[in-house]
Amino acid sequence: MPEITIPRTGAHLRRLFEILLANPEGLQAREALKQLAASVQLTPYEAGLYESTGTPRFEKIVRFATIDCVKAGWLVKNKGIWSVTHAGQQAYKDFFDPEAFYREAIRLYREWRVGAPTKPQVEGLEEFDSAESAKAEASITYERADEQAWDEIETHLRAMPPYEMQDLVAGLLKGLGYHIAWVSPPGKDGGIDIIAHTDPLGTQPPRIKVQVKGGNQKIDLPTLNSFLAVVDSGDVGLYVSVGGFTKDAEDTARKQTGRKVTLINAERLVELWIEAYPKLDQKSRQRLPLSPIYFLTPED
Structure with a gap:
């Protein structure tokens, strides 16, 4: 059985949305992920690290899944701040079941990818093709770099006399x-x-x-x-x-x-x-x- 499944990831996403909805003006990504990790019982696999990069698995799983939510128009990421859109609020209400919630985000993402071949939805997220995974990896790397850069600039400004x-x-x-x-x-x-x-x-x-x-x-x-x-x-x-x-x-x-x-x-x-x-x-x-x-x- 795959270690990362759509139902499990959907549950994490819905909990993430719950945290963000409690902060209408948005929340720093690292704080949102911290609150999320503290509010769920991680599996041994989720609590581990990816050996190749030393990246916490749980963070990467969630970041990977939020890409679908951004392309679905449910989530906005700006300078390391994550916030839920009106469409995301509606989706949170309409799709109470975690699996249905995440599958709808995946569907909208694939719809957004004009010209991309439609693939059957898989049970394990690790079964996504290598090209799609590579794009997600690049997106997450860019996202983290942008967040770190902005955090350092903002900290510098806030500390200035x-x-x-x-x-x-x-x-x-x-x-x-x-x-x-x-x-x-x-x-x-x-x-x-x-x-x-x-x-x-x-x-x-x-x-x-x-x-x-x-x-x-x-x-x-x-x-x-x-x-x-x-x-x-x-x-x-x-x-x-x-x-x-x-x-x-x-x-x-x-x-x-x-x-x-x-x-x-x-x-x-x-x-x-x-x-x-x-x-x-x-x-x-x-x-x-x-x-x-x-x-x-x-x-x-």
């Missing part, structure tokens, strides 16, 4: 072509950390007012409103928060009409940093030094 973070954002704006008029020195800043302009003399509107927050804390609506109070009608407000923003804060920023405000979380900050990287000065680059590493991209 406040005034170092201010300088990083000022350097970024300069690299994007803006002119830095003022960066707050240590002490009270009146709710503004950076003032920038679109021209060297600051004679052309708009004036850009920036607030910068590091750490893990999400910016809530009252905190955002305090910033908006110092953004005049002719200004543009930028709020940079490594910890992100609450939904109320995001909704309020989106609905602003009289005052323009843009929220920048850690992910967007890094995207802008990569975009501006060739134009950053050496001192700025040293605050968040990045190097590209190229992988053969898995099949999309």
